[in-house]
Amino acid sequence: MANYLQLKPKKQHSHGHSHANGGGCSHDHGEHTNHSHTHAHDEHDAVPAVGDKSAVPSNASVLKLTLTAMDCPTEANLIRQAFAQNEQIHLLEFDLINRVLTVTHTLDDEQDIHRKLIDIDLLDDPSKSTSHSPQIEWAMFAASGVLALSSELLDWSGANTYVVAITALLAVALAGTSTLKKGWTALRHFNLNINLLMSVAVIGALLIGQFPEAAVVIFLFTLAEKIEAASLDRARNAISALQAHAPESALVRQENGTWQLSPSNQINVGQIVRARPGERIALDGIVSSGTSSVNQAPITGESMPVFKNKGDAVFAGSLNEDGSLEYQVTAAAGSTTLDRIATAIQQAQQQRAPTERMIDRFAKIYTPCVFMAALLMATVPPLLFAASWHDSIYKALVLLVIACPCALVISTPVTVVSALTSAARRGILVKGGQYLEQARHLKTIAFDKTGTLTIGKPVLNNIIPLANLDQAMCLQLAASLNSLSQHPIANAIVEAHKKQARRVDYVSNFKSLTGRGVMGDILNETHPISYVLGNVLLMAETKVKLTTAQISQIEQLESKGNTVVILAHAQHQIALALFSVADQVRENSQATISQLRSMGINTAMLTGDNGRTAETVGQEVGITKIYSCLLPEDKQKHIAELQELGPVAMLGDGVNDAPALARADIGMTLGAAASATALETADVAFMQDDLSKIAELITLSNRCSKVLIQNISIALGIKICFFALTLLGYSNLWMAVFADMGASLIVIFNGLRLLKQD
Numbered sequence: 195m196a197n198y199l200q201l202k203p204k205k206q207h208s209h210g211h212s213h214a215n216g217g218g219c220s221h222d223h224g225e226h227t228n229h230s231h232t233h234a235h236d237e238h239d240a241v242p243a244v245g246d247k248s249a250v251p252s253n254a255s256v257l258k259l260t261l262t263a264m265d266c267p268t269e270a271n272l273i274r275q276a277f278a279q280n281e282q283i284h285l286l287e288f289d290l291i292n293r294v295l296t297v298t299h300t301l302d303d304e305q306d307i308h309r310k311l312i313d314i315d316l317l318d319d320p321s322k323s324t325s326h327s328p329q330i331e332w333a334m335f336a337a338s339g340v341l342a343l344s345s346e347l348l349d350w351s352g353a354n355t356y357v358v359a360i361t362a363l364l365a366v367a368l369a370g371t372s373t374l375k376k377g378w379t380a381l382r383h384f385n386l387n388i389n390l391l392m393s394v395a396v397i398g399a400l401l402i403g404q405f406p407e408a409a410v411v412i413f414l415f416t417l418a419e420k421i422e423a424a425s426l427d428r429a430r431n432a433i434s435a436l437q438a439h440a441p442e443s444a445l446v447r448q449e450n451g452t453w454q455l456s457p458s459n460q461i462n463v464g465q466i467v468r469a470r471p472g473e474r475i476a477l478d479g480i481v482s483s484g485t486s487s488v489n490q491a492p493i494t495g496e497s498m499p500v501f502k503n504k505g506d507a508v509f510a511g512s513l514n515e516d517g518s519l520e521y522q523v524t525a526a527a528g529s530t531t532l533d534r535i536a537t538a539i540q541q542a543q544q545q546r547a548p549t550e551r552m553i554d555r556f557a558k559i560y561t562p563c564v565f566m567a568a569l570l571m572a573t574v575p576p577l578l579f580a581a582s583w584h585d586s587i588y589k590a591l592v593l594l595v596i597a598c599p600c601a602l603v604i605s606t607p608v609t610v611v612s613a614l615t616s617a618a619r620r621g622i623l624v625k626g627g628q629y630l631e632q633a634r635h636l637k638t639i640a641f642d643k644t645g646t647l648t649i650g651k652p653v654l655n656n657i658i659p660l661a662n663l664d665q666a667m668c669l670q671l672a673a674s675l676n677s678l679s680q681h682p683i684a685n686a687i688v689e690a691h692k693k694q695a696r697r698v699d700y701v702s703n704f705k706s707l708t709g710r711g712v713m714g715d716i717l718n719e720t721h722p723i724s725y726v727l728g729n730v731l732l733m734a735e736t737k738v739k740l741t742t743a744q745i746s747q748i749e750q751l752e753s754k755g756n757t758v759v760i761l762a763h764a765q766h767q768i769a770l771a772l773f774s775v776a777d778q779v780r781e782n783s784q785a786t787i788s789q790l791r792s793m794g795i796n797t798a799m800l801t802g803d804n805g806r807t808a809e810t811v812g813q814e815v816g817i818t819k820i821y822s823c824l825l826p827e828d829k830q831k832h833i834a835e836l837q838e839l840g841p842v843a844m845l846g847d848g849v850n851d852a853p854a855l856a857r858a859d860i861g862m863t864l865g866a867a868a869s870a871t872a873l874e875t876a877d878v879a880f881m882q883d884d885l886s887k888i889a890e891l892i893t894l895s896n897r898c899s900k901v902l903i904q905n906i907s908i909a910l911g912i913k914i915c916f917f918a919l920t921l922l923g924y925s926n927l928w929m930a931v932f933a934d935m936g937a938s939l940i941v942i943f944n945g946l947r948l949l950k951q952d
């Protein structure tokens with residue numbers, strides 16, 4: 195993850211001249227590089243949010259701390275300030291939703307960090323236990339509420355001021371001690387956070403004799419804090435619920451053939467595990483016996499069960515419905531697909547989305563400004579206009595309450611986290627809020643052809659011998675060469691050969707040439723012969739001569755949608771045979787492309803395959819912008835070119851498309867459940883082989899943005915209203931607390947709505 199992050203800010207835009215060439219692969223690729231120049235692009239996310247990742251020394255260690263006291267997100271500032279002077283602290287990362295602080299440091303003693311956090315009251319001091327049990331806390335809180343209300347009633351009914359004051363003070367003492375203590379800590383560190391603002395408001399109210407109000411204010415504040423904490427728990431639990439899908443233990447086959455229940459984290463790769471009907475799969479594996487339908491919703495988001503047979507992959511966390519399955523473990527606890535998804539989501543939460551960064555910057559200005567306004571409010575009217583001190587100070591205190599940026603600061607992360615979780619539930623793994631926000635701005639989506647627009651399982655449909663070797667012999671040579679390659683075309687040739695149950699020859703000096711083919715030596719009775727197998731480009735490179743008749747034969751096959759590879763004798767430089775393979779277009783490719791077009795998004799195809807095949811597939815799915823015969827670096831160049839029109843996403847398989855995926859604004863992969871590389875290389879990983887998820891992602895991005903705008907408007911709107919009401923003298927303290935915390939709660943619940951709509 196860290197490596198990948200560093201890749202991003204280095205994005206460059208290149209301006210090159212190139213054309214979508216319609217024909218074969220004879221086009222000279224050198225042209226692209228000659229005309230292109232690059233310049234670094236000043237990306238907004240190049241500004242490190244907290245510390246600088248690149249400056250972290252290699253010997254640094256990482257400490258993760260759960261700080262349950264990180265109530266209001268503004269407290270992150272307190273932590274930042276506390277560690278600002280320490281040069282051995284290199285990086286501070288805040289996961290405010292999960293309340294986890296990650297410290298990257300080179301300290302000898304981690305206790306230093308603990309001590310500092312105890313000093314700012316964010317960590318309990320183990321030597322003096324001051325915290326009460328939750329029951330006692332609730333009882334104290336309830337009593338405080340009763341007392342606050344009583345003092346208000348007593349005040350109304352004209353009771354003795356001392357009685358009113360004592361009742362109110364008791365209420366403040368019962369509910370407000372922790373707030374006042376935190377306020378004092380904040381004051382000592384010159385940090386303007388909510389606790390300090392509230393403390394000043396309460397103490398100020400007490401000083402000017404507004405006893406019942408002080409009590410009500412602190413009670414309401416504590417109440418709202420409790421509700422806020424509980425609702426944030428909901429967002430948090432939505433994520434840990436994912437991991438909870440994998441069972442703690444499973445039945446493992448022992449050496450003597452018996453089955454024994456073992457804890458999942460003690461089961462090793464290679465062991466055989468049994469999943470009984472109705473039981474969840476404990477670890478990733480390959481079915482070794484049995485059949486069953488399995489619901490893989492926690493991983494892929496699809497609610498329909500999938501039929502599993504011998505040889506199929508199963509995922510930890512999925513539910514084995516009706517049959518009994520035995521599977522051989524392929525990933526141990528901690529590294530299963532489910533674990534990797536959960537880790538990715540957790541990391542995604544730590545990256546602040548653009549809106550979040552903007553709001554954080556705004557809050558930093560907003561709070562001091564309102565604080566200054568309050569100071570002026572308290573002093574200017576009495577000093578200059580002979581207004582009453584009491585009224586002016588009171589108004590100033592109201593302003594202090596609304597100076598808290600809490601609602602604003604919490605409005606974005608809660609929304610983004612809910613949207614990320616909601617996406618994960620649909621089988622869309624988004625690796626950071628920024629991708630979610632950017633998805634709706636996409637101008638172009640570029641698709642890789644093989645395995646993306648097409649199923650990626652081509653089938654050999656024709657062998658045409660060109661020299662004195664027969665079909666069987668040609669196939670044997672091609673299959674032998676390709677038995678060492680992972681390419682889908684290689685698989686097609688090897689599969690066809692397997693059907694004929696012939697032997698595979700030993701290949702020496704094997705070489706795989708990205709985007710072109712393979713070469714290697716095979717023994718012919720007494721001496722080795724060098725062969726090449728690949729596309730026209732490779733034939734040109736190895737100086738294999740193709741006759742005009744052969745070329746037109748190739749072109750004819752290609753314009754029918756086939757991909758043609760040529761087997762050639764390297765020393766004699768003559769073609770021995772043509773192999774034509776055909777892949778099937780995914781059934782929802784065309785629907786997805788037209789849906790994207792209706793959303794105003796351009797589409798393009800970037801493929802290593804030849805122009806004619808690419809055109810045929812393009813026609814079938816509805817893509818007109820086609821770039822063919824591309825090597826991985828070329829794909830990257832074309833992405834940069836498309837970026838001049840606006841943000842570009844690339845959907846590829848994550849193997850030979852890695853450079854293009856990294857260059858695109860959003861790199862996406864399909865079928866990530868089945869491929870660890872695909873899951874790791876992408877910014878957005880679609881767990882299933884389902885193209886329609888792209889449109890779903892964009893819809894979700896739109897919805898997330900709508901909620902973000904709503905939340906920011908609500909938070910700011912309420913503040914502005916109160917600011918005006920206060921200046922006009924129409925508001926009072928407890929109304930302000932109501933408004934401030936009310937706004938926080940509204941934005942939290944509004945954000946959580948994204949979780950629900952499934």
Ligand SMILES: Nc1ncnc2c1ncn2[C@@H]1O[C@H](COP(=O)(O)OP(=O)(O)OP(=O)(O)O)[C@@H](O)[C@H]1O
Binds near residue numbers: 645683708709824
């Ligand atoms: N192992 C191989 N055997 C034969 N030909 C190969 C092999 N690998 C690559 N080729 C040739 O090189 C071409 C380009 O391969 P590349 O992997 O870059 O793209 P692709 O998989 O065909 O398409 P896409 O870029 O859409 O995924 C293939 O179309 C094929 O002609």
Ligand SMILES: [Zn+2]
Binds near residue numbers: 266388599
């Ligand atoms: Zn607040």
